[in-house]
Amino acid sequence: MSLLKIRNLRVEFGSKAHPFPAVDGLDFEIDRGELVGIVGESGSGKSVTMMALMGLIDAPGRVTADELVFDGHDLLKLSPNQRRKIVGKDISMIFQDALTSLNPSYTVGFQIKESLKVHLGLRGAELEKRALELLELVEIPAAKSRLDAYPHQLSGGMNQRVMIAVAIACNPKLLIADEPTTALDVTIQAQIMDLLGRLQQEHNMGLIMITHDLAVIAEMASRICVMYAGQVVEQAPVAGLFDAPRHPYTQALLAAIPEHSKGANRLSALPGIVPGHYDRPKGCLLSPRCRYAQDRCRSERPALLDGVRCFTPLNAEGNPTHG
C-alpha cells in the first residue's frame, strides 16, 4: 500500500461561476522510502498541491478530491484537530527561504524542542539530548552552542539545516521539500541535497522534492512528475525521462538547461508563460507554446495515458508519433 495516494485533486480559487483551477485533476502516489521529484515552472501548481495536502488552503480556495489517503487515514474525513495531530507529526515540510521560515523571536533550540514537546511528549534532559542529536544529525558544527542562537545569528545554509532538523524532529513518514535549495548558493546547495538524500535513506522516509532545477533531482529521485498549469503532464522513472522525454513540455524543460545549449549562440527557451485565469486555452493547456501543436491539440484536452498527457507522445528520437 502506498504511503500517500491522491486521486483527482482539484484546488480552485476565485468565484464559483468562474473558478480558476490551480490544481486540475491531479493523481499522485508515493511509497515509504521513495524519493519523487516534482518539477515544473513557476505557477504550475507544485506548491499549491502540497499546501492542499497539508490542509493549508484557506477560505476562498476550495479543495476537492476523490481520494486523499495518507498512511491509512482519509485526510478528507478528518476533523481539523485530528488532522493536526497526524499531519504535524507524520508529514513535515521544508520551505524555500530558511531565513523567513524560522521564527525570529525564538532560539533555534526552542523551535526544535517545540514540536518534540507537543508531538512526542519529551521533557527535561531527554528533550535536551534529542535536540542536540538532531542538530548533530544535520551536521551543524558546535551544535551545543548553536542551540541558544537566534536565526539571524546564523547563515542561510545553517538556517536551512536547522529547518531540516525541525522537519525531521518527529521522524516523519513523509517529508516535503519545497525548493529547499533555491535560496542558497551553489556550494551549499549540493551539501543540503546530499544531507536530505542521506536522511531520507537512513530514516526510510518518503521524500517529495519540489524544484525547478532538473539537475538537482536527476541523480537522486527514483521517479519524476512533471507538472504544467496544475496538471501532471508526464510521470516516469528518472532514467527514461531524461533520456527520452515523451511529453513536448518535458523535452522543452530539458532543452532549457543551459548545459544543453553548449556551443549554441542563444540559450534554448520555451516561449510564453503558464496560462493564467483569463488565457486558459480551450484545448491542450500547452498548445499555445508547443512546437508540435496541431488542430486537435487546440480543440481537445488530452488525458493522462500511460504516464504522459499528449495526443502525440514523443518517441525515443524526440519526434512526435502519430496515431
Place this chain on the structure above:
Amino acid sequence: MTTQTQALETVPSYPSPLKEFWQSFSHNKGAVVALSLFLVTVCCALFAGWLAPHDPIEQYREHMLTPPSWADGGMSTYLLGTDELGRDILSRLIYGARISLFIAFMSVIMSFIPGVVLGLLAAFYQKHLSPVIMRLMDIMLALPSILLAICIITILGPGLVNTMIAIAIGTLPSYTRLTRAAAMAEINKEYVTASRVAGAGTLRLMFLTVLPNCMAPLIVNATLGFSSAILEVAALGFLGLGVQPPTAEWGTMLSAARDYIERAPWVVTMPGLTILVTVLSINLMGDGLRDALDPKLKRAA
C-alpha cells in the same frame, strides 16, 4: 580595534538579547538620562512613605503658602513650600507620583491586553471579525480621547478606578490597529506556515508564534501611551473628574492652585514642572526604545 577583536575571540557565546538591547539603547544618551529620571520618579512612588518629609494631607495651618526654602521667607522644613492649606508640596508631589504612575500603568495594561487580543483576532479572522472590530475602533477614534474619557467618567462617576477605565478605553484603538497591522504582515511569512504545518492551533499561532514578533512597536506605543496617560490623569484631575481631594494628585494640585497663581506662583509651578519632566522623560525613553528595538534603525555593529 585590537581590543574589540580580542574580545570577540575570547567570548564565543552569543550576546543575550537583553545585552544587545542595552548596547543599542545606551548609545542614545538622552534616553539614558530620561530612563534615570523616570527611575527616580518610580522610586518616589514606591517608597513615598519613607521619602516624603511630611504627611501629604497634614495641614500646617500656621505655615500656609510658605515659599520654597531658597526664596525669601522660605523654611527649610518645607523644601518646595506649602500650599493654600499649609500642606507640604514636596510630600504631596511624592505621594502624587504614586497615584499618577499607578493610574497610568494600570490604564496602559487595561488597554494593552484587550487591544492586543482584539488586534490579533482581527488579523486572524479577516473575513468575519476584522470588519466588526475595526469599524468599532474607527468609531472610538472619531472622538477625541479626552472627550471620550470625560463621557465615560460622567457615566461611571469620578474616582480612581473609573479614571483608569476611562483612559484605557480611550487608548484601546491604537493598540488594536497597531497589533492588527503588525500581525497581518507576519501572518504571511513562512515561519507561520511552518508552524501550521507542524500542527500549531490558532491560539498557539496567535500568542506564541506571531505576537512576539509584533512586540517592538507595541512596547514603544505602550511607553508613549504611559506618558499621555499621565497627562490625561492630570487633565481629568484638573477638571475635577479624576481623583478626588484630599488625595494628592498632580492635576488636582494644579487646579487647586489656580487661584493663587499671582500670590504664590510656586504652588502651581511645582506640580506643573513635575508633570513636564515626567512626561518628557518617558517620551525620550520611548524614542530610545524605538531606536533600540527597530532593526531598521539599529546601528550597524
